[in-house]
Amino acid sequence: MKLDELTKGVFKQNPIFYLMLGLCPVLAVSTRVDNALGMGLCVFFVLVGSNVIISIFKHRIPSQVRIPCFIVVIASFVTIVDLLMHGYAPELHERLGIYLPLIVVNCIILGRAEAFASRKSVFHSFLDGVGMSIGFMLGIVGIAICREALSTGKIAIFDCTIVPTFTQSPSVMMTLPPGAFLTIGIIMALINYKNIRKEGR
Amino acid sequence: MGEELKRIVGIAIPLIIICIISGAALTASYDLTKGRIEAVEQQRINESLSIIFPGASFTETDDYYSATVSGEEIGYAFIAEGKGYSGTIKTMVGMYKNGTISGVNIISQSETPGLGTRIAEPDFTNQFSGKRIEDVRLRGDGGVIDAITGATISSHAITDIVRERAEVVMNETR
Numbered sequence: 001m002k003l004d005e006l007t008k009g010v011f012k013q014n015p016i017f018y019l020m021l022g023l024c025p026v027l028a029v030s031t032r033v034d035n036a037l038g039m040g041l042c043v044f045f046v047l048v049g050s051n052v053i054i055s056i057f058k059h060r061i062p063s064q065v066r067i068p069c070f071i072v073v074i075a076s077f078v079t080i081v082d083l084l085m086h087g088y089a090p091e092l093h094e095r096l097g098i099y100l101p102l103i104v105v106n107c108i109i110l111g112r113a114e115a116f117a118s119r120k121s122v123f124h125s126f127l128d129g130v131g132m133s134i135g136f137m138l139g140i141v142g143i144a145i146c147r148e149a150l151s152t153g154k155i156a157i158f159d160c161t162i163v164p165t166f167t168q169s170p171s172v173m174m175t176l177p178p179g180a181f182l183t184i185g186i187i188m189a190l191i192n193y194k195n196i197r198k199e200g201r
Numbered sequence: 202m203g204e205e206l207k208r209i210v211g212i213a214i215p216l217i218i219i220c221i222i223s224g225a226a227l228t229a230s231y232d233l234t235k236g237r238i239e240a241v242e243q244q245r246i247n248e249s250l251s252i253i254f255p256g257a258s259f260t261e262t263d264d265y266y267s268a269t270v271s272g273e274e275i276g277y278a279f280i281a282e283g284k285g286y287s288g289t290i291k292t293m294v295g296m297y298k299n300g301t302i303s304g305v306n307i308i309s310q311s312e313t314p315g316l317g318t319r320i321a322e323p324d325f326t327n328q329f330s331g332k333r334i335e336d337v338r339l340r341g342d343g344g345v346i347d348a349i350t351g352a353t354i355s356s357h358a359i360t361d362i363v364r365e366r367a368e369v370v371m372n373e374t375r
Binding site for chain 1 (some may be wrong): 211212213215216219220223226227230231233234237238241245288309311313316351
């Protein structure tokens with residue numbers, strides 16, 4: 001039962017492919033695998049932190065001002081991540097650029113605060129946050145792998161080559177917005193195809 | 202009236218408390234990272250300076266650095282920034298006293314990954330070295346700088362940013 005709260009975010013209710021929330025950073029930052037990993041880690045920290053804090057204070061937050069309260073908590077976490085990254089991972093901080101502060105308006109975080117953390121116990125909210133962020137990370141890294149491989153012809157994470165160059169004429173388009181839409185669309189189509197086949201059986 | 206006031210205060214107080222706690226947490230993390238962030242920024246500027254004037258020592262004036270080699274002033278280094286294709290481009294520029302660019306090093310930019318970001322690569326920035334200020338234009342505009350294919354706006358922006366700031370510094374130091 002408890003494990004279910006963790007795994008639902010990864011598979012059944014994957015934030016990217018099922019809930020389709022938080023797509024803006026997914027489309028924008030998935031140009032490189034290391035950027036995607038960095039974004040995934042930031043979202044992990046912010047989502048788990050805000051889920052836990054909001055769950056702790058859920059009975060003290062009046063429902064009329066719950067959204068401002070959630071946003072203040074989320075924005076604080078994001079600013080803390082921003083400051084820490086600027087100091088300790090300046091290169092990644094620079095590459096994520098504007099998308100780092102924009103985590104505040106990532107709907108998956110506010111969505112989980114509103115739909116889950118403000119109703120459920122602290123421990124369940126923690127599990128939900130961890131599961132959702134892992135699901136988010138899998139999604140964004142998966143898309144980034146496709147895009148980086150096709151746009152640069154190799155995959156390198158923090159200057160360490162994982163997949164050596166396999167083509168000399170990579171497609172620049174994959175690094176641009178159309179590449180993001182194409183990749184996410186094709187992956188979603190495959191997932192839906194699989195689900196429809198499963199239902200039909 | 203008393204009831205209504207009580208209701209409003211009851212709503213406002215929790216929000217105020219949350220804001221105060223958040224503010225305190227932010228102040229603490231700002232203080233914690235402040236020194237570190239300043240060091241990172243300063244290090245980046247120092248790296249840029251040593252790339253464009255290797256081996257020189259620098260003294261900071263109001264808005265440029267004066268570069269000296271064995272006691273003699275050879276040129277100026279200054280930060281030029283302006284609008285790129287998406288967001289601000291910030292770059293360190295080195296200029297010899299005679300108005301020739303010694304080097305350009307991009308400090309920060311947020312151009313299109315894979316296209317505009319190539320303005321930060323040595324293949325592009327090395328083109329500026331040894332060029333006169335007035336020649337720092339794209340070939341299409343009568344200059345000597347080759348634009349990056351697919352990133353004409355970014356290339357245009359960086360040449361304008363460098364040239365305009367260099368002209369200002371040149372007039373100041375004359």
